[in-house]
Amino acid sequence: MELDHLTLFSQIVQAHNINCLLVDRDFSNLYKADMELRSKLYSNYDYARLRDAILKHCRRGELLKLKDDFGLILYIFPLPTDSLAQMGQAVCVIAGPVLEAAPDPGEIQKIMFRKKLPDSLFRELQEFYSSIAVPPELKSLESTLITIADHLFGEAHVLRSYPESGDLTLESPSQFQALNDAPSIAINTIEERYEVEDQMLEAVACGDHMKASRYHSLFKTYRITPRTENALINRKNMLIILNTLCRKAVQKGHVHPYYIDELSTQFAIRINQSRSMTDLDAIDNEMIHKYCLLVRNHSMKNYSRLVQRCITYTDFHYAEPLTLSFFADMCHVTKSYLSNLFRKETGSTLTDYIHAVRLRHALVLLNSTTIPIQVVAASCGYSDLNYFIKLFKRENGISPKQYRVQMNRNENALCIKKSPPEPLP
Known part of the structure; x- marks a missing residue:
């Protein structure tokens, strides 16, 4: 497989808002496989068990589905040995992590109890899980990955799960006790979310609908911790926040306040009058589109x-x-x-x-x-x-x-x- 094919594979995976990692031959960057979760949780964590699992169970012609006891799923492809020099010494490709479903607070607490993690880490873990992609249909994603690999790797692939039952524990017993004093699990996640949000709003301020939509899709993969137990109210609150952010972005695009107020009021009324999730589903995409149009039609940014x-x-x-x-x-x-x-x-x-x-x-x-x-x-x-x-x-x-x-x-x-x-x- 040629290098540009591998790049294309990575881009296709990332287009689904899923990380794609080219694992170095010496496994020095393997800590990125779980979004650095264990390296932040535990002192001197070396990812040896994950490395051994890849070396032992990752076979050519297979898509290895590995699920750990944090509920994280990794999809691993080995790269052909004769192509390693071309691939910058990459030994395999990891797509993920993804989740079968977003864990609720009770499920997160069960994971913490099982892993002997202190209660003080609950919010951190909640933010961490909110950053992990949850594909609408896992089987559809797996079929897509296999189809892409078949074409780009030039050979047929089959899916194989490891372990066949249960979840894989990647920590040794001693590591359960070797927690970092103040692990900042969610800092990168929160920083990334704010960065994506800034890029989305910058695109809106420029009237670039295509770019704004791309960052908006990425932003939606960050499942922000609910403020209330009512899903409809949470959804409305998020749309109200998006409306406010877009309004301020368009103001930076030098659109007259009259037009901004007119459009933001229309969306505020629609959000308030919505009585179901179905009513709310189309509003955010339409909001991005119309605020971008507002900039394109009424921006006076470059005028004296x-x-x-x-x-x-x-x-x-x-x-x-x-x-x-x-x-x-x-x-x-x-x-x-x-x-x-x-x-x-x-x-x-x-x-x-x-x-x-x-x-x-x-x-x-x-x-x-x-x-x-x-x-x-x-x-x-x-x-x-x-x-x-x-x-x-x-x-x-x-x-x-x-x-x-x-x-x-x-x-x-x-x-x-x-x-x-x-x-x-």
């Missing part, structure tokens, strides 16, 4: 204060008689200076921008109301109906009347398509 002032005034006063002369007087500059500055920063003339804002609002009115065309024109700042029709047709290819007829026709066709067939007589 003068241009920002003209844009903001136009956005909120588009129905007024706006002209280049009006803005030049308002800003105490010459018309030529303002015109050149606006075109330089936005790529558009101020007059064209005024028309664009007005025509955008005209589309909304034509779509959502039945008021006469002349009223639509007046509502958008055009006292001359013919001039409005001319501009609208130049921008959209059809007249306002034709546009409204077309929208009504499409809406009626959609209603007919959705209507159930009439019962037979």
Whole structure:
């Protein structure tokens, strides 16, 4: 298997929000296999038992499923011996850890009792488990890993579990007593979660929906400790927090507070009115998408204060008689200076921008109301109906009347398509 194939395998595994570790031939980086859990818990832990299990039970053509007594599952592929030089001396690939299910507080306490861990570590372990991926379907993940390995390794693979029953203990009896004084198990996890959150919000502030969605998906793999026993309230609380974070991110993207408040209020109402998990499920993805759109459509990040002032005034006063002369007087500059500055920063003339804002609002009115065309024109700042029709047709290819007829026709066709067939007589 070539090096770029191995890189591709790692990227595919990581795309499922699961760690992928290329284990060095001397096993010096094996401490990363369990997210450093044991190296933080125990003094001088050397991972010898995990190393021995890999050497003894990891066979070519097999996907070894190893489950330990912390409930962590590792999937291990051995690498072909003849390719070790190409792989940077990696001896095997470990995908994981993952969990069959997120442990509840009672299950975590049972693990702690079994491992003789002090009660003071409960919160740390709870945070640690919240960072471990829980695939929706474990068998589906295993099939995916095998299929990927079959293609990239160039040979068929089968799944084999070790141990066949029960869970594998990777500590010696003496290590149960050799706990570190103050093991910081969750610090890295919390730091990683905050880093992912920062990257997500930075993407939102830039209006980068693809990047924001990717980090949002990764952020959701960190199962934050519930604040209450009511799952619905917990979900609402998380969405309220996300709404607040996105609102602040968009503010950094130099969007006017009016637009931010309008969108955040819409989401706040939806969250509050939701009565089931199903109602809440689609909100977070839509939230990321719409806040990114808000930045892309209304950000004034790269504009001077003068241009920002003209844009903001136009956005909120588009129905007024706006002209280049009006803005030049308002800003105490010459018309030529303002015109050149606006075109330089936005790529558009101020007059064209005024028309664009007005025509955008005209589309909304034509779509959502039945008021006469002349009223639509007046509502958008055009006292001359013919001039409005001319501009609208130049921008959209059809007249306002034709546009409204077309929208009504499409809406009626959609209603007919959705209507159930009439019962037979």
